[in-house]
Amino acid sequence: MYKVGGVAGLSGALGLWSASVLAAESEKPSEGISIDELSLYTTPPQNLHYVEPEKGQVEEGVATLRKLAEPYTSWGQGVYGAVKPKVDSAVQFGQDSYTYLKNPPSEFYPRAGVIGFAGILGLFLARGSRLKKLVYPTGLMAVGASLYYPQQAATIAKSSGDALYDWALQAYVAAEKLTKGKPAPAPKTEKAEEKPSSGETTA
Secondary structure (H helix, E strand, C coil): CHHHHHHHHHHHHHHHHHHHHHHHHHCCCCCCCCHHHCHHHCCCCCCCCCCCCCCCHHHHHHHHHHHHHHHHHHHHHHHHHHHHHHHHHHHHHHHHHHHHHHCCCCCHHHHHHHHHHHHHHHHHHCCCCHHHHHHHHHHHHHHHHHHHCHHHHHHHHHHHHHHHHHHHHHHHHHHHHHHHHCCCCCCCCCCCCCCCCCCCCCC
8 A cells, every 4th residue: 555655646746747847848938028018017198187176165165264263263372372371370279279288287277267367357347448348358367377477478578569569660651651742732822813892893
């Protein structure tokens, strides 16, 4: 049985070898083909040109709407750019305050109580006038807070003093421009017009 299998395998191998030899003999080297004759490298004639599609009513309406809305969108972007840092700082301040109040120091609540009591005392003392109701509570609360937090009070007082000085200086410059900008009134020249007396008659 082993001999029969070996003979069959040998004859199959010889058959394949002879077929490959026949195929090799049938292929003869042909003449060379240029690259342009190959279909892979042929290029179609370049007769293409772009045609602008016609604009419909919807496209024209959208274009005019975009042109009309462009100043408002630029204004909105400017406002957003100016407001965003302030909002971010306010959010950060709120988060910092929350984390501070979540774990406050031991002396925080007594100090807050004294400052709040000073504000209530200011409301009690400021009966009668709206200006007093605004000035007394804030003043007493500021005094109470400055007793407990002197460094922060000094920095706030310095910054607010600088801001008040700037505002006063700007108001002074504006008032000076208003007073000096107007020309002096010209002296009135009274023309002496002779009025006819009651006794005279005009012809």
